[in-house]
Amino acid sequence: MDHEGVKMIANIRRNVPKIIIADDHTLVAEACRKLLEVDYEIVATVSDGRALVRAVAEFKPHLVIVDVAMPLLNGLDAAQQAKELMPSVKIVFLTMSHDADLAAEAFRRGASGFLLKTCAASELVVAVREVLRGKSYLSPMIAKDTVDFLLRQDKRFVDEADKLTERQREVLQLLAEGKCMKEVAAVLNLTARTVAFHKYRIMEVLNARSNAELVQYAIRNHLITA
Numbered sequence: 114m115d116h117e118g119v120k121m122i123a124n125i126r127r128n129v130p131k132i133i134i135a136d137d138h139t140l141v142a143e144a145c146r147k148l149l150e151v152d153y154e155i156v157a158t159v160s161d162g163r164a165l166v167r168a169v170a171e172f173k174p175h176l177v178i179v180d181v182a183m184p185l186l187n188g189l190d191a192a193q194q195a196k197e198l199m200p201s202v203k204i205v206f207l208t209m210s211h212d213a214d215l216a217a218e219a220f221r222r223g224a225s226g227f228l229l230k231t232c233a234a235s236e237l238v239v240a241v242r243e244v245l246r247g248k249s250y251l252s253p254m255i256a257k258d259t260v261d262f263l264l265r266q267d268k269r270f271v272d273e274a275d276k277l278t279e280r281q282r283e284v285l286q287l288l289a290e291g292k293c294m295k296e297v298a299a300v301l302n303l304t305a306r307t308v309a310f311h312k313y314r315i316m317e318v319l320n321a322r323s324n325a326e327l328v329q330y331a332i333r334n335h336l337i338t339a
Contacts, residue, residue: 130175130245134158135165135191136207137184141230145178145207148234149241162186163300169195174202176245178237180230181208181215182338184290185300189222189335190282196223203244207237213259215335216251226250276318282336284311288324289331
């Protein structure tokens with residue numbers, strides 16, 4: 114093959130959209146990878162939200178497929194941080210939840226797609242194709258009218274989410290996952306004393322009186338799953 118031909122193939126490969134898959138279930142991540150790698154370049158698969166943010170910074174993908182329920186940093190917050198790093202990246206959420214409130218919140222956070230893990234494989238392919246074309250995609254199993262209505266409302270979900278700072282949400286998720294102060298400090302590169310202060314402020318802001326109430330708040334706001 115001549116040199117020009119090799120260059121042309123290299124250019125074609127460079128133009129293939131790059132995708133990162135973020136899911137802490139290896140089987141789901143592998144299934145998505147095998148489904149999409151025929152037409153796209155899967156540059157990374159990661160198993161927690163913090164790894165996703167790092168991978169976006171490193172690989173600069175065109176699109177991210179992310180589970181809402183991610184350890185260390187949930188999918189909603191991880192996607193938002195990814196969008197702050199790279200505003201052009203497209204986000205497609207993959208979840209088990211049929212909650213229209215959650216779908217609306219995902220789109221508020223900059224999602225372009227939201228579909229269920231129970232969907233057919235072909236639906237993921239369609240969603241990725243549509244999103245990369247600049248369109249949005251919502252799983253037909255979630256009522257679009259309801260999501261549109263929620264997006265127009267000043268919902269409790271938004272009000273509650275805004276009560277905490279980004280750092281407080283990170284601390285709360287890790288505590289709700291059962292990590293001790295030292296473990297949270299190690300993940301976030303903080304001192305245990307700083308984590309303790311954040312926990313105090315979180316409890317004050319939320320008017321929470323126990324760890325159980327913090328966990329309930331984390332579940333209600335999709336920082337962790339029940």
